[in-house]
Amino acid sequence: MAILDSKGRLFGKISLLDIGAGLIILMVAVAIFFYPGTSGSVAQVGAINKDIEVDVMVRGLTVLNPEEFLDNMREEGKTNIIIRNQPYGQVGIKTIQPLPRSTAVPQPDGSVKAFPDPRPELEFTTDMLITLTGNAQITDDGAVFGNSKIKIGTPIELEGQLYTFRASTVAVRIPE
Incomplete structure (x- = not known):
């Protein structure tokens, strides 16, 4: 064979x-x-973890009762965030500052002044500046939440028990 x-x-x-x-x-x-x-992401190499503050701006959020909504968010004191469709987890809410809704009104002398917007539908709309606090990795390229860099202009989705909406990052403060 x-x-x-x-x-x-x-x-x-x-x-x-x-x-x-x-x-x-x-x-x-x-x-x-x-x-x-090797395990872990490249962002973890040479990284230091620090608590940072991130300011996000929300414009034109439609809510039935804006004041009650802001009070509920303040009471919760934390929110879940999603950065670039990647869930990060929970961060703290340090402050929520409602922003005034105004409209530009031309004056007879040619100047422009801002006045409160009189439209009745804006009673159900809110603009706000929210300061979030959380622990992030600090790399040479900036702050990283999870595996997502957080920089000015980064869209962040905030999600709580009764809400989910998008906001835009307007400031990132990293303590020295």
């Missing part, structure tokens, strides 16, 4: 291709489980 037959089978039973495929699968399994490589 020949070691290899005319169809490339070893002792007429096992194909050499099957043996090759089995060896490749075995080597991949060994490489995954016994040599996993």
Whole structure:
């Protein structure tokens, strides 16, 4: 009996291709489980963790009762944030500052003055500046929440028990 037959089978039973495929699968399994490589993200290399403050601005949020909504957010004192569709977790709410809704009114002398907007539908709309606090990694490239860099202009989604809305980052303060 020949070691290899005319169809490339070893002792007429096992194909050499099957043996090759089995060896490749075995080597991949060994490489995954016994040599996993480095763990963690690149952002963690040389990073320091610090508490930071992030100011986000919300414009035109429609709410049935804006004052009650702001009071509820202050009472909760924390919110979940999502940065670039990646959930980060919970951060603290340090302050919530409602911003006035005004409109520019031209004056007879050609100047422009800001007056409170008289439109009745704006009673259900609020603008606010929220200061969030949380622990972030400080890298050479800035602050990182989770695996997402946080910089001015970064959109952040705030989510609580009764709300979810988007805000834009307007300031990032990293203590020295």
